[in-house]
Amino acid sequence: QVQLVESGGGVVQPGRSLRLSCAASRFTFSSYAMHWVRQAPGKGLEWVAVISYDGSDKYYLDSVKGRFTISRDNSKNTLYLQMNSLRLEDTAVYYCASSNNWNDVFDYWGQGTLVTVSS
Amino acid sequence: DIQMTQSPSSVSASVGDRVTITCRASQGISSWLAWYQQKPGKAPKLLIYVASTLQSGVPSRFSGSGSGTDFTLTISSLQPEDFATYFCQQTNSFPITFGQGTRLEIK
Numbered sequence: 532q533v534q535l536v537e538s539g540g541g542v543v544q545p546g547r548s549l550r551l552s553c554a555a556s557r558f559t560f561s562s563y564a565m566h567w568v569r570q571a572p573g574k575g576l577e578w579v580a581v582i583s584y585d586g587s588d589k590y591y592l593d594s595v596k597g598r599f600t601i602s603r604d605n606s607k608n609t610l611y612l613q614m615n616s617l618r619l620e621d622t623a624v625y626y627c628a629s630s631n632n633w634n635d636v637f638d639y640w641g642q643g644t645l646v647t648v649s650s
Numbered sequence: 651d652i653q654m655t656q657s658p659s660s661v662s663a664s665v666g667d668r669v670t671i672t673c674r675a676s677q678g679i680s681s682w683l684a685w686y687q688q689k690p691g692k693a694p695k696l697l698i699y700v701a702s703t704l705q706s707g708v709p710s711r712f713s714g715s716g717s718g719t720d721f722t723l724t725i726s727s728l729q730p731e732d733f734a735t736y737f738c739q740q741t742n743s744f745p746i747t748f749g750q751g752t753r754l755e756i757k
Contacts, residue, residue, distance in 0.1 A: 566746075576686075576694065576737055578746040590744045626693055634741050636684040638705070640693035 533558040533639045535627050540644030543617055553610040553627030553641055561585070561605040564633035567612045569623035570643075579625070580612065581633045588633060595621075617648045652676050652740050656749035662757040667728045671752045673721045673738035682742035685714055685723045688751075689734045697736075698723065728754075 539551040553565070567579040580591045580601040589601055600613040610627050624645050628637035653676035663669050673683065681701040686694035696705045698714040701721055711726040725732055733756050738749040 575750045576688075576739075576748040578748070581744075581746075592745050628693075634682075634744070634746070636696055636699040636739070636741060637686075637694075638696050640695075642693055 533629070535629065535639055535641035537625065537627055537641045537644035540625065540646045542647045542649060544650055545617060545619060545648055547617055548613070548615045549617065549646060551612040551614065551625055551627075551644060551646070553612075555608045555610070555629070558629070558639070560603075560608040563629040563631065564635070565601075565603060565610045566628045566630060566637060567599075567601060567610075568626045568628055568637070568640075569621075569646075570626070571620075571623045574623075577623070581630075582610070583633050590633070614646070617646075619648050622646060622648045651745055652679060652743060652747050654738055654740055654747050654749040656736075656738055656752050658752060659750065660753040660755060662755045663728055664757045665728050665730060667757075669725045669728060669754065671723045671736055671738075671754075673716075673723070673749050675719045675721075675740055675742075678718045679740045679742035681717045682740055683714075683716065683721045684739045684741065685712075686737045686739060687732075687734045688737065694737060725754075730756075 534556045536554045566581045582601045598616045602611045624643040626643045627641045629639045655674045683701045685698040688694040702714045
């Protein structure tokens with residue numbers, strides 16, 4: 532059973548930084564593109580970023596471009612999201628998810644980690 | 651960006667009912683449309699991809715159809731475990747976008 536486990540969420544002040552991690556197990560992590568998707572409290576799903584299986588290609592939602600950086604360490608089976616200059620509107624549960632290709636559907640999801648940006 | 655619009659936003663139905671949810675894309679997306687189910691406090695679960703292909707393990711009472719800009723998700727006979735929120739998603743182009751969700755409630 533594929534397992535994706537996010538960590539690193541918490542409460543942070545506007546303008547500060549946070550790094551999320553997503554540890555993968557029981558699948559060939561290095562063969563899959565990986566995404567971050569967020570969901571503000573009581574709201575819908577919003578795709579945030581994607582990284583190709585080898586880390587060579589990345590795409591971002593416009594509203595996070597220049598502030599967030601997606602990366603991966605295939606030797607550690609771990610995905611990251613470095614979030615800088617956080618804003619109130621970044622408050623959400625952040626999920627990592629896998630896909631066969633970087634523009635493919637999300638077949639496995641983690642349980643999510645809550646990021647709260649508050650002064 | 652491609653906007654995805656679902657209707658209705660919420661629907662009440664009874665066990666055994668047939669329910670249809672629609673999703674409209676702001677421009678053509680061929681068949682690059684997926685449906686997810688989300689229960690409270692849980693991650694979304696993939697149900698259908700490329701508009702009509704059932705993900706492994708998903709019950710056959712779920713079906714999807716459509717292409718271009720108009721798509722539907724149908725649940726043929728609602729079961730108690732189907733009461734949840736459903737999202738459509740387009741993967742035709744970046745940014746990947748989702749519909750706003752349809753909440754399926756027990757009548």
